[in-house]
Amino acid sequence: MNTPRASAERLARAALTRVIEPGDERGGRWLRTYGAVDLMRRLTHPQGPEDDLPGASTARLESHRRRAALADPVQDLATATAAGARFLIPGDEEWPRQLDDLADARPVGLWVRGHSDLRIWALRSVAVVGARACTPYGAHMGAVLGSGLAEKGWVVVSGAAAGIDGAVHRGTLAAGGATIAVLACGVDVVYPRGHAELIGRIAEQGLLVGELPPGDHPTPSRFILRNRVIAALTRGTVVVEAEYRSGSLVTARAAQKLGRFTMGVPGPATSGLSAGVHELLRGEAVLVTDAAEIIELVGDMGELAPARRGPVLPRDLLAPTTARVLEALPSRGAVAARDLAREAGTSTDEALGRLYELHSLGFVERVGDNWKLTADALRPAGARRGGA
Known part of the structure; x- marks a missing residue:
C-alpha cells in the first residue's frame, strides 16, 4: 500500500502525536478549533498571549511547548516507513470513519503497520478482549471465538496483551483469518516481549495499529485509553474473562457508550476472573457462547445462529x-x-x-x-x- 504524501497537515498531526496524549479531549478541542497546522504553530512559534491555548495552565502549556519543540515528524515518518508502517489522518481514504464517533477523543492520527486496508477491514470487525491472567478455560474460549469468527469472514480485533488477547490473535491466525492488534505503544515496539513472534506474525498477516509514534513505550494510562479505539473501531466488543476492575470492562463500557454491541462469555459463578463479565451480563450486555451467536448480533440481516435444541429422539x-x-x-x-x-x-x-x-x-x-x-x-x- 502506498504511503500517503507528507503534507503540512500530515506533518503537523505526526508531530502532535508526540505532544497530545491519546484520548486527551482538551487537546482534541484545540485541534478542532485551530486545525493541526495552526495548533503546532501556536505551540512552537507563539507570537504573543493571543496564541495561548484555552483551558491550559501555564505549566501544562509549557510542557506541551517543550514536547512540540522536540518533535521531529519528518524523522518519525521516515522511521515508520523503514519499519513497514504508515501514518493515517482523518480524511485519508483508509481512515476508519467510525472513529469520528469519539468526537474530541478521536485519535490525532494512526500509525499502521501491515499490508491491508484498515478502513475496509474495520467495516466487518469484532473486538474480543479479556483478562491478562486468564484461566485455561478463558484462553480456550478466546482462541475458539477468534478462529470461529475468522472462519466466517470476520476481522478480529484485540490488544496483543498477554492472556485472552494473545489467545484470540493466535486462534484467528491459526484459522488463516484477519486480525488487528491495537497497541498502547509504537507499532515498531514489541510489548509484551514474550509476544515478539506473535506481533511479528500479526504485522505480516494482519495489522498493527497505534496512536503513539515510533519508539514510544506503553504506560498504564495508555493501555486504558487505547481501549476506546478498540471499542470505536469495531461493531461490537466481546469480553471473555474480566475481574471487577479490568481494562476489558473499560472497553465494553466504551462500546456501550458509543452504541456498539456489548457481549460477554459466562464463566463459573465462583470465578473471580468472570465476576466482571457476569456484572456486564446483569446489565445491557448479551450472553454469547460461540462465533455464531456473536455474528447474529453484529452481522447483517439473516445471519442467525442455529437453533439450540437437544438431540431428536x-x-x-x-x-x-x-x-x-x-x-x-x-x-x-x-x-x-x-x-x-x-x-x-x-x-x-x-x-x-x-x-x-x-x-x-x-x-x-x-x-x-x-x-x-x-x-x-x-x-x-x-x-x-x-x-x-
Missing part, C-alpha cells in the same frame, strides 16, 4: 395420538387396550392401532391380551440402544 417423531397412548402406559405391569384408550382419550380401536405401531417401533410388547413397555422404552434416553 424417536419419541419426538411420534404422531400426537400415538404419543398419548405411549404416555398412558404404566412404568410397571401390563394394561388392556380399553384401559389405555380411556387414559389416552381415544377409542379402543384407535388405541389398538397405535399399540401395533408402537410395537413395530420397539416401544411396547404384548403380554396375552395386555400391553406393556419394553425394557428399551424404560431406559433413560441417553442409555437406550441405538439412541432410542
Whole structure:
C-alpha cells in the first residue's frame, strides 16, 4: 500500500502525536478549533498571549511547548516507513470513519503497520478482549471465538496483551483469518516481549495499529485509553474473562457508550476472573457462547445462529395420538387396550392401532391380551440402544 504524501497537515498531526496524549479531549478541542497546522504553530512559534491555548495552565502549556519543540515528524515518518508502517489522518481514504464517533477523543492520527486496508477491514470487525491472567478455560474460549469468527469472514480485533488477547490473535491466525492488534505503544515496539513472534506474525498477516509514534513505550494510562479505539473501531466488543476492575470492562463500557454491541462469555459463578463479565451480563450486555451467536448480533440481516435444541429422539417423531397412548402406559405391569384408550382419550380401536405401531417401533410388547413397555422404552434416553 502506498504511503500517503507528507503534507503540512500530515506533518503537523505526526508531530502532535508526540505532544497530545491519546484520548486527551482538551487537546482534541484545540485541534478542532485551530486545525493541526495552526495548533503546532501556536505551540512552537507563539507570537504573543493571543496564541495561548484555552483551558491550559501555564505549566501544562509549557510542557506541551517543550514536547512540540522536540518533535521531529519528518524523522518519525521516515522511521515508520523503514519499519513497514504508515501514518493515517482523518480524511485519508483508509481512515476508519467510525472513529469520528469519539468526537474530541478521536485519535490525532494512526500509525499502521501491515499490508491491508484498515478502513475496509474495520467495516466487518469484532473486538474480543479479556483478562491478562486468564484461566485455561478463558484462553480456550478466546482462541475458539477468534478462529470461529475468522472462519466466517470476520476481522478480529484485540490488544496483543498477554492472556485472552494473545489467545484470540493466535486462534484467528491459526484459522488463516484477519486480525488487528491495537497497541498502547509504537507499532515498531514489541510489548509484551514474550509476544515478539506473535506481533511479528500479526504485522505480516494482519495489522498493527497505534496512536503513539515510533519508539514510544506503553504506560498504564495508555493501555486504558487505547481501549476506546478498540471499542470505536469495531461493531461490537466481546469480553471473555474480566475481574471487577479490568481494562476489558473499560472497553465494553466504551462500546456501550458509543452504541456498539456489548457481549460477554459466562464463566463459573465462583470465578473471580468472570465476576466482571457476569456484572456486564446483569446489565445491557448479551450472553454469547460461540462465533455464531456473536455474528447474529453484529452481522447483517439473516445471519442467525442455529437453533439450540437437544438431540431428536424417536419419541419426538411420534404422531400426537400415538404419543398419548405411549404416555398412558404404566412404568410397571401390563394394561388392556380399553384401559389405555380411556387414559389416552381415544377409542379402543384407535388405541389398538397405535399399540401395533408402537410395537413395530420397539416401544411396547404384548403380554396375552395386555400391553406393556419394553425394557428399551424404560431406559433413560441417553442409555437406550441405538439412541432410542
